[in-house]
Amino acid sequence: MSSWESYLEAHQPRFVDELLSFLRIPSISAIPSHAADVQRAAEWVAARVAAAGLEHVEILPTGGHPVVYADWLHAPGKPTVLIYGHFDVQPVDPVDLWTHPPFEPHIIDGKVYARGASDDKGNMLVPILALEALLQSIGHLPVNVKVFFEGQEEIGSPQIGAFLPQHKDRFACDLVLNADGGQYSETEPAILVALRGGCGVQIDVKAAKMDLHSGLYGGVVMNPIHALVMILDSMRSRDGRITIEGFYDQIRPLTDLDRERIAAVPFDPDAIMADLDVPDLFGEAGYTPQERAWARPTLEVNGVWGGFQDPGIKTVLPSMAHAKITCRLVADQDPERIVQLLQAHVDRHTPPGVTATVTPLPFRASPYLTEGNDHGNQVVREVLVELYGREPYYVRSGGSIPVCSLFQQHLGVYSASLGFGLDDERQHSPDEFFRLASFRRGQTAYCMTLERLGR
Template sequence: MDNRFTQYFTENRDRHLNELKQLLQIPSISALSENKKDVIRAAEWIANSLKQAGMDNVKVMPTKGHPVVYGEWLKAEGKPTVLIYGHYDVQPVDPLELWETPPFEPDIRDHKIYARGATDDKGQTFMHIKALEAILHTTGTLPLNFKFCIEGEEEIGSPNLDLFVEENKDLLTADVLVISDTPMLEKGKPAICTGLRGLCGLQIDVKGAVGDLHSGLYGGAVQNPIHALVRILDSMRNQDGQIAVEGFYDRVVPVSEEEQEAFRSLGINEEAIRQELGVPEFFGEKGYSLLERTWVRPTLEINGIYGGFQGEGIKTVLPSEAHAKITCRLVPDQDPDEIVALIRKHIEKHTPPGVTVTTQLFDRGRPFATPIDHPAIQAAGRAYEAVYKAPAAFTRMGGSIPIVETFGRLLQLPVVLMGFGLPNENFHAPNEHFHLENFDKGLLTLCEYWFELERTLEN
């Protein structure tokens, strides 16, 4: 590791953290229309930060939704090009009362920075900008060519980024795509993610009578939409945690024995995880380990259910409608459109009499997997080990980054998922935070990686 980078980050740490706080103060919640101006403000902040770091041709590019920020540095003649992807939008903050400090008032305590977006993904995207700033400031040049594609809709499934990539393939063309939006294995144990689950989401709307009814006058004679919804939802999984939608598993690619052995070799302490989560026992698809269930097996989960009277006390009402939101995490080679069609067919088959059921489609994203032996991925492992003094694990992740598969398919380039967050940093939940140890080491790891990648790709 070049000591100049260590010195630069040490001398500029307070400035960098203050700048990160500025970004985290912007409530760029892409899912809420009332935050549209904040999302645009975050895009402009990212663009200004890229300019200050020394990037060229920086622009905020419109889409049908929230804008994409682009920037580049292409002065390393004859050298490969790296495309860096990240996102500046964040999840909603509910339930607000569970936050110890306000979600958009960044607070540093216990060597962690607390705020919505601290780890997912503002903090990690910010690190990429500052790593290149450090190299440019200390050496006057960069070892590779770089492009940035920072979007504002990842938290709502990147609905407009596929088209953006298709329309800007020439602008985004590169040799390697690098993303920092995945967790490490645990504290002190870096990990390179080689697979992501895909995603599809539906809302189920059950309609009964034209309006709420008195349960004394009509109870027992009119179908209750909540009862109907519960029956539909209960039909989707059996007691062994298996998904009962016909055809759901047909395209699932079995995990090789080699990868199963690699999972076992990680030495995950399931009991410690169980205690940390506060659950009496784990539950899931019978016959699979915790890692298999969360990394390489598909799911169908109810994310929200509502209908009828929600206030204090009781109201003897027979509600006219009920609703549920469900999402599925998908694995290779499941197709989200096909899974949605299977679920809709299942709902139609299991709808009780006396109600009408409709569905609304939400997020969709394809699963992704990449070979661990690609030189760019192996170089990332060496960079991690140089800084963390521990070998990097090659893992999969149960979450989804829908655009990853699109980038790989449309741009035909390898994807390196090297994140610096930790699994317990509450991304998508109250009190999201980012360990500053990984902020500091992550900056050095990225600097190390760019030079290691230069050496790797030249050989």
């Protein structure tokens, strides 16, 4: 057993305790009243990387939630590896669907349940522990290392696009290892070659300046909920195609190889339907469900509200109605342009009698696409083959990690995903969990990867 492996083994109980402490911080980046908790999570991370033996630890302001930087740069002639992760988490509503309070972690059958357990606190703690094990056991790292841990991934990293170009020298590196990711299953590894981008808007529809009696005014003035319904219904066709004018114009078509790689990944629609308890799958005609999730754009209403929502009835004709919409985008859609198209579409489809306002939401990510044959991904592939005993699938993610395209754009490097989340771990949902076996295996994987990158 290598000395770092012995160290990992010996310190696992403490590492799990530390994970639980980290999970107790309600660092919800989307909710302004939790900003201090996000800051507290940054301070926790800064202290933890310092304890691991990294140097030059700093909490860098971004104008929004901060970034934690640290480095260890004593491997002259070796590559410089930037390790990425995020310490912010998703909101927790509907909170009454959680079995345990989301920020009171519970370990049950080798799984730790808490908001952020899988996405991404469990996964981002893994490389910190690997770095500590290497430094404490062999006394040095096999490569130069920098870390970039951020607190705004779950809201689309709105400040990172301006922050990163201002810190190009600080973050200069040869490749990125991205700890915000996963494997295909407990026994099947995966290389991530694409991420969807994204953008979002809020639509606010106003009719009368006040709520009205539906008996006195019903039939006389437009109901803003009906107006909003018309606008939203104009955005997608019955067969799942997005009907925003120009929406598909910039898309790089799927190649035969793309479709072959996607088709090679096991996919069981019946299991998904049973798991989610839905009577059918649904999406854009002409594409498989897996292609739709990974390689086609979407437009989803994330929230809608207006008028009376309490028990009972209120015969009101409301004054306002609202919706939040986000799109997932694929190469080479430009999020700025999509926001403009959404704005123009709403302007064109707002019925008479109301005004509609479109406000961009702070979620802007360019799509990311790699062939998967860069050095980082090749080394990760070797490690995965050794750990799992089989070749990885070449997968994509339907989600967005804005920094991958930002690292490509501003630092000129590819990202190799090295995370150990699994798709059943209820990321963004009640009862999110992370497998402690993945937590443990990830630590070994990072030590192996850094060693190979140093050869």
